[in-house]
Amino acid sequence: MNIRGKAHLLADDVNTDIHCSSKYHPGRDNAYVAQHAFEQLAPGFAARLAKGDVIVAGRNFGNNSSREQAVHILRLMGVGAIVAASFGRQFFRNCINNGLPVVECNVSGISENDEIELDLGAGRVAVPARGIVRETPSLPGEVQAILVAGGLIPFLKAHPDWKPV
């Protein structure tokens, strides 16, 4: 699975429950939250992000954040993948389960609007313009199969016996 898009940066310890869910927008629908996601951390973030672009974040992205709604909103925003130094555990699961590729990688030297390329099978993140090529943990075949299907629910609809995992 290969992904290519513009990088949009966020810092360490971003809690997606707070910045990308209706937790502090009670009664608002996902479309509204998607237009305002990460606004407090990076004004204009949602407007800058084009379909297929990549969020590049620091340590603990999604820490203490377990709401699946955050991932539904990220998908609604058109986020193509997230590259971060590390992720909150349940957030990481939620991304895979909802078909959003997530890769752990050292993100130093990557800047806003850089063209970034991900090869999930080979385990590689690259920013060719800056000569950055980094090896990352390759996503196991099982996880890639869930991502290719678009998430765990479409995967199980097609493969109720978990095969071809």
Place this chain on the structure above:
Amino acid sequence: MDALPKDGAMGATISEKILGSHSGSRPAQAGDVVVASVDFAMLHDARATNALTRIEQLGAAKLPFAARTAFVLDHYSPPPHAEAANIHREMRAFSEAHGTVLYDVGDGICHQVLPEGGHLTCGDVVTGTDTHSTTYGAFNAFGTGVEGTDLAAVMMTGKLWFRVPETIRVDLKGRLQPGVWAKDLTLAMLGRLGAEGANYKAIEYAGPAVAAMEIDDRMTLANHAAELGAKAALLEADEKTFAWLKARGAREPRPVKADPDARYCERIEIDAAKLPPQVARKHRIDDVVGVPEVKNQRIHYALIGTCTNGRLDDIRQAAAILKGRRIARGVRMIVTPASRNVYLQAAREGLIEALTLAGASVEAAGCGTCVNITGHLITGDGDVVISTANRNFKGRLGNANSEIFIGSAATVAASALTGHITDPRTVEGGVWRPISNAA
């Protein structure tokens, strides 16, 4: 089921063995992704809306795993608003239609009623839609928190994907002194590793201090590992574990031990005998100090309960301090037993009477005063709380202008007595020690 066929090269941790034995013949190693069978699953009311939506999206004609899933109505117990009451109605109807186990309002907290109901045993994989599902590790089960999509997958297929975690091994030497509890031990770990210090990882707790603990305290140890970010927290099983599970009709245990040459990402040794009572200061669960450092801190609320410390030994300890005495003027004390069974036993032992006479309010079982969404307690501006809960984020009790300190039931009861944060070892009854309640 215990010993996997070893690959010969390397020993395995408890997590590697349990996830390996549940995912076919191949041994699992940290970092592997496996599709493992699940022995029991849990959904609570605070996560039900998302989970039931995901089950509907999955569109399965049947949910073969429903009979091995418990729906627990504990967070909104009783419901503080119509939305919660309607979620309950939906859960009851779904449970009836598909044949899940149901624990209704007042039955207790998910992490208490699952073990009490005999639904899990040693060597199991148990998933719950709650971070504190690590509690089941007290019974040598791989218990871990998941979300709605995960639950939908388990209810349809009986399986789920897991990344096999690396393990931090914690060897606890010596024995906790009277007045010092698993709560204090975990707070000390939080002070040392930081919140999320074990993110993605499993923790194995072992050593004489664990063996000396009663089941209630072991459950605190496994439960509270969630604040360290742990995916699971595993204790080895012993005669106390077996007796406790047998008395509750659990399936035959399949105990799992770590190999002596298991590979750990980190090893920590703590001398439990040297540990004094600990307190997490306001707003941060990992801002931890010894009780003497905050001993003059005045308090307005003393709270005992939640999935971390609402068990019988916690209530016994509180009553040992407060029986025949009166809590300090200006302090409101609320005790919430973790389950109906705990409540009943506390009543039989006269603990509820003793606490009520001391000026405490004893609530019906449930998640109680843990977090403002339950509707049990909203603090006022300037209120200072000492609680046995597991989290103290700013605003957790509905008011960012109040403060929550966290300590053991002994520390909370001693503080209720004096009106300021107090080392339980300095008050009469504060060095009470539980006797085995295994059976």
